[in-house]
Amino acid sequence: MxxxxxxxxxxxxxxxxxxxxxxxxxRIEAPAPVPEPEIWPEVAAVIPARDEAEGIGATVASLLSSDYPGRLTLVVVDDHSSDGTAALARAAAEAIGAGDRLTVLAAPDLPPGWAGKMWALHHGLAAARAARPEAGFMLLTDADISHAPGELRQVVARALAERLDLASRMVRLSTASWWERAVIPAFVFFFRMLYPFAWVRDPARPTAAAAGGYVLIRPQALDWIAGVDAIRGAVIDDCSLAGVVKRAGGRVRIDLSWDTTSSRTYWGPxxxxxxxxxxxxxxxxxxxxxxxxxxxxxxxxxxxxxxxxxxxxxxxxxxxxxxxxxxxxxxxxxxxxxxxxxxxxxxxxxxxxxxxxxxxxxHRGRGGVWKGRVQDQRPEGKR
Structure with a gap:
């Protein structure tokens, strides 16, 4: 031959x-419906934001307008933005009468060993948990997400029904441009190939994954792993977080979302x-x-x-x-x-x-560049 x-x-x-x-x-299959709880736990959300003026207003408004029966509060951590991100976040919350449910913090200077997003989340989570110690879940989400009204309700109901410690949704990414239509569906396909969702749900398998744009996690699970400090330098922070939670004995699940979307667009390759x-x-x-x-x-x-x-x-x-x-x-x-x-x-x-x-x-010392920061730096002396 x-x-x-x-x-x-x-x-x-x-x-x-x-x-x-x-x-x-x-396979693309919708998850089976689950019953809603009689009592809805409080959710405290955290958004790390660095130069997100284009989308932060819509993100804040869509999240705080969610059809969620329990109390929902939000902390936005302004990570040294230069485009008025913080002011736009406040204005969006005030415009829908939710200014009292929003806190905007300024992230301290980034120390060595921390990825920028993790540093911002670290401070946002600390502030959210101090202000709302009774919160039953923390929602970690991105500044470019347009939240569907019923998304949080569905995710919390499933987390309670299945006793999940971490529940993530891979939001629908934009396919407005020709290049996005070519590349984005393959991104979802390859991700699911690397991390089969059925294996992520299986407690007997080590496979763990999450999508960083939408992660619901119990405060107790954060305590098990000593917070996001455990993944402080991670570039692939979402899957790293799911991994440490699952290794600590937590139950993890990830699903696709087709109603909650990313507002980030790519018009060229x-x-x-x-x-x-x-x-x-x-x-x-x-x-x-x-x-x-x-x-x-x-x-x-x-x-x-x-x-x-x-x-x-x-x-x-x-x-x-x-x-x-x-x-x-x-x-x-x-x-x-x-x-x-x-x-x-x-x-x-x-x-x-x-x-x-x-x-x-x-290998040239310029790995993982994001908004002006090298987030995946090659250590000195390593080849």
Whole structure:
């Protein structure tokens, strides 16, 4: 058998394994409904915000207008913004008559060893818990999230019904532009491949994941792990938080949300490239060997099948068909045409390029740049 045929067979076998042995990651299923509680716990929300003038007002207004039966308060931590983020947050709360439920804090200067978001959350959580010690849940959310009226109600009800310690929602990301339609559904697909949601829910499995834009967590779970100090320098802070909570014995769940959305948009490829490159090498533990393995695996599983199919390989064609079938539920959930499912190999090549760039940038001391900060700095003397 020729090398091309072996490569096609390997890709086909890989997709056979992924479709049957990887927790059904490719399925898009709505979670079963749960009963609502008789008594709704208080929720204290925290938003870290750095130069978020474009969206902070809508985020604050949508969250404080939530259809949540219990008490809901919000702390916004202004992380050295230069665009009036704090004033806009206050104005949005006042405009809907919720100024008494909003506190705006200024984050202290960032110390060594802390990621900016974690430092802001650290102070926001301390303030929220001091002001509202009776809160039953803390909601950690981002400054670019448009909260659906019933989202918090649904998440809290599920957390109570299933005795969850951490419940996260992956909010719907924008697909307004052509580039977003190409890249964003694949981001969700790859995330679910790395962290099958069924495995995250399974207490017997170590797999843990969360989406940083929307994380509901019990204060007791924060106490178990000594707060966000446990992940103070994490670049992939959401999955790191879920990981330490699950390792401490907590119950973790993540679901997709299609009503709560991100207001952050990317109209060209550069922003999406940076979004991937910012944390891709951290995901690989800054390992050149894991990076090389990722290049080999993605080439074999995603990129080679259509090339082999176009050269007449039946194995390559079948692997491409399996890939397309696996990706189709995600593409359909985003309301896109079926042709996007067949284009996954090209999108995978884009992701692979950004991942390689992530590794190169880290070794040059410029990894994980976000809003002017290097959040994934290579330690001195490490290569």
């Amino acid at each position: 020729k090398a091309a045929a072996w490569a096609g067979l390997a890709g086909l076998l890989a997709w056979g394994w992924l479709l049957t042995q990887r927790g059904g990651f490719w 550069s922003g999406l490239w940076r979004m991937i490159a910012r944390s891709a090498y951290a995901q690989l533990n800054h390992s050149p060997l894991l990076l090389a393995g990722t290049v080999l695996a993605m080439t074999l599983v995603f990129i080679a099948p259509p090339l082999l199919a176009l050269s007449g390989s039946l194995f390559g064609l079948l692997a491409w068909a399996a890939m397309t079938a696996a990706y189709w539920p995600t593409v359909r959930r985003f309301g896109l045409a079926p042709a996007w499912a067949a284009a996954l190999p090209a999108v995978a090549l884009f992701y692979l390029g950004a991942t390689v760039q992530s590794g190169v940038s880290w």
